[in-house]
Amino acid sequence: MVIATTGDADVLLPPVTTVTTGINVSDLIFCRLAELKAGLNTVDDSGYRPVLARSWTHPDSLTIVFHLDPRARWQDGVPVRAADVVYTFGVYRDTVVNSPLAPFLEPIGTVTALDTLTVAFHFTHWYPEQLYDATYQMRILPRHLLDTIPDARLASAPFGRAPVGDGPYRFVRWEAGSAITLAADSGWFLGRPGIGRLVWRVTPDLATAVSELLGGEADAMEVIPAPGQLARVEASRGVRLVAYPSPFYAGIVFNQRRPLLASRDLRRALAMGLDRATIVRSVFGRYADVAVGATSPMQWIYSDSIRQLPYDTAAAARALDRMGWRAAAPGAVRRRNGAPLRFTLLVPTSSQVRQRAAVIAQDEWRRLGVDVRIEPLEFTVMERRTARGDFDAAFESRTIDPSPASLLQWWSPGSAGNIGAYDDPAFQTLTAAAMRQPTRAGAAPLWRRALEQLNADAPAVFLFSPRNEAAFSDRVDDVTIRPDSWLATVTTWRLRPGDAARGR
Amino acid sequence: MSPWRVAGRRFVRNRAAVAGAALVALLVLVAAVGPLCTGDPLAQPDPVRLQDRPPSGAHWLGTDPYSRDVLSRTVSAARVSLGIGVGAALLAVTLGTAVGLAAGVAGRRTDQLLMRGVDVAMALPRIFFLLAVFAVWEQAPPVAVALLIALTGWFQTSRIVRAEVLSLREADFVAAARALGVPEGRIARRHLLPHLAGPIIVSASLDVGNIILLEAGLSYLGLGIRPPTPTWGNMIMDGKDVLFSAPWVALAPGLALILTVVAFNLAGDGLRDALDPKARA
């Protein structure tokens, strides 16, 4: 199966790889201890299925003990052992390797091998998602192949360009800038993968990549981001779109350090003054949902019925009047004590959709009497400004993972992701309580109230969550997509025997 | 009859050249007054309902994904593209002539110094330099774009001019002027410069086309003049994504671009044929 992708991988080593293609490929070469099931329930043990670990127990509130599957083998024949897990933890946490995932492993104090197939994780405190942190972030590395390489040189070692793993697929070849080929490991201990070969074909230009897909030179694409290209695929035969929730949501974040935007009432009025449904429809058509809050349909805390601020320009206008912001004439900029109601919105030039949405939002706010200036900035420049807190409002896109703890990453005071300096005790209390619930059923209502609190406080206007549309040729059957990782279930997919000349 | 009259006659007799010149004049006219007759190129009257509309009575060339009128933008872009093209060409030619002339009339050491500088500068890969500068300089104004393109493109002109000056220096009329005691500077200005005018004009007019294409390439990559200010290059970039659903968005600026470059090339060819007595086609 040929996968069309617009970016080449950087390096195929899980602790270090940061580019999407690199992650997709290395995810199939290296395994986790356990995987999330389709429902992405991160809290309950029942939400996981065994992979490298055949089973696990919780002997006390601070420990998880994993029993490794004795059938698991590295692709050079050596069995997967507890020492590999210990080694892997060391690599991920080593500051010299500087893995971006290291901060997420902080609650894990130590990892020790109890015997060759048993490994114990000791946590610093109890919380319901211990199993998530123990399994989701790390992919186990082969100690016997890597421990002779000093950690500082791991990223640039040749292993990263020709990795040996324990997953359903084996590395075959990597033509830099061109293609990466993997072959199925027919002896994989959890069953032979359905598709014999996977080839990632790198085409930087999106339109050309879609052309390859439509022309039969590629069979699949993870996501087609541009509405114009989506229309092309829809109009064609032989290629179908499969929608799945994306791990993104985007919103206009207000900087509460600025006196103007520190006012909760003002922010609420701004949020109520935007017709989010229309914005989403005109920029994306059908390919995105209005964000119900700081979440996307991928997470289990998501619900259609979360309470949000209504779209009510009359109420917004009234609220602004009450605050003293008056317009001299309908459609004019509101003023209070002579000062105009004005702020600047930063938008990254890398995102066409955010630029378009910003323009529409600006237009709607202008009708409400709010003067918004749009400042397009290059991505890294914008990042620096928001990190410094040097902005009024910023059109941000957030990436989340299946765990609701990502809410804390972006909205907790003191967290680097909380660029707008949002700080509300009610939100703190709710999230802290949610983090103490041992089951999903118990935690769900608390998370829901936390999301509703966020909506009510309006630290941002949550605008949209794009729907990822993957494209597949008719040759690919039995496709299921786990939203956080589109190839997670690829071993169950099938390829219909097609063109014999393609040699698959 | 003065050589200029002769050249003029030759030019007028060349139909292609006349067509080119007429087209250039038309384009300049459109660029100058066109934006006054068409709508606002930045206006987004209805970003929701008017995106990607095909050509109609209200919008002769349709609208783009931001609901902007394609005709207004294409005409507006003419100002930017022509302005940068002509401006940068003039600047580059002036710089090249100045340096070439100086090198040609100066003493050996100055000449060596200048020409070595030119050689070093010529090795600079222009596109990398421009890419790097404009990748970083986001809000570069058109003047800056023209300036940088000119600053990286005058070297060939200086070599040509220097070569011409060197060969002219040995000519009889120059020797005569020198014998009469005319100062070097005056010789350069009054006697050499008119003879250089021919190659310079030809070089400049053919340069315009290349510069317009270079600027279009830069803005197609998302560098240089960025949206919302329209240039033909960034309009094609905008239209690339909707090439199949709304082809007019990329087609209009693309055709305008090609037409403009063709016009300048035709006129430039005509000028070269008219001014250069050797090329008797």
Added chain:
Amino acid sequence: MLGYVARRLGFAVVSIAAVVVLTFLLVHLAPGEPMLGSADRRMVSPEVLARQRALFGLDRPLPVQFVRYAANLARGELGESFVLHRPVAAVIREALPNTLLLGAAALLLAVGLGLAVGVLQAARRHSLTDTLLGGATLALYSMPVFWLGLLLLLVFGEGLHWLPIGGMTDPAVHDLLPPLGRALDVARHLVLPAATLGLVQAAAFARFQRSALLESLGAEFVRAARARGLPERRVLLRHALRTALAPTLTLTGLSVPYFLAGSVLVESIFGWPGLGRVAYDAIFARDYNVIVATALIAGVLVALGNLLADVAVALADPRVRLDR
């Protein structure tokens, strides 16, 4: 002659050094930072970013960084790519041959087609053929290379399905093919990008050839040959072409910057894994070491091209060799 070439080479070296210094200063002084955290992933914490910067020595003062870089360069070390976590030399080693292949194919097309068309036009001057060809070359010469690329892709790739749409090889089958098959696979993928890059330059060559040929056809010795009763074609091919050789070499040498610029655009559109794309990606990701290295390579290529042009001019006009 040898002395002349040696002198020119000397200048070339100075030029390349200047290119390296300028580029280094440019990228390091520019605002923005290397994309050490990827936009794809979830947010990378500032501590991780700070550590990355320190690991690459980016937190040291600029002169220190430059001295380190220059010292490494003298040893032949081009540094490491921040984004790809591998030596820059390896990246270049993989990408450069692909660009050279593309450039060579495009050049061959440009010179071959350009010469042929130019000769044909000169032979049939002022006829309908001449006018039509002249119109075609003018249109091609005035077309932006990205426009031509999109057009060719649409027509031959998508419309007619005659040629593959992108990439350098067909990844699904390439390694299963015998060597000849593999060469053919690359050749098939080479057609469209090389055509895009080469056609515009072919038009330039054709235009130049036509006028150069017509000019030399008016020269004395040619008239004399005609007077001797030699057939027109022979006159054209033997005498006129010979005088056009040196200027063709000059044009070729001077077209290197054009091919470099075009390769950035063409490689992007067709997904050709060459140096142009590496440079483009590096510039946007602020991958400093890769940027400087590609500028260096580009500088070398341009300098070589200029050298070729100068040598050709010197061959034709001996006065130039005295460099005065």
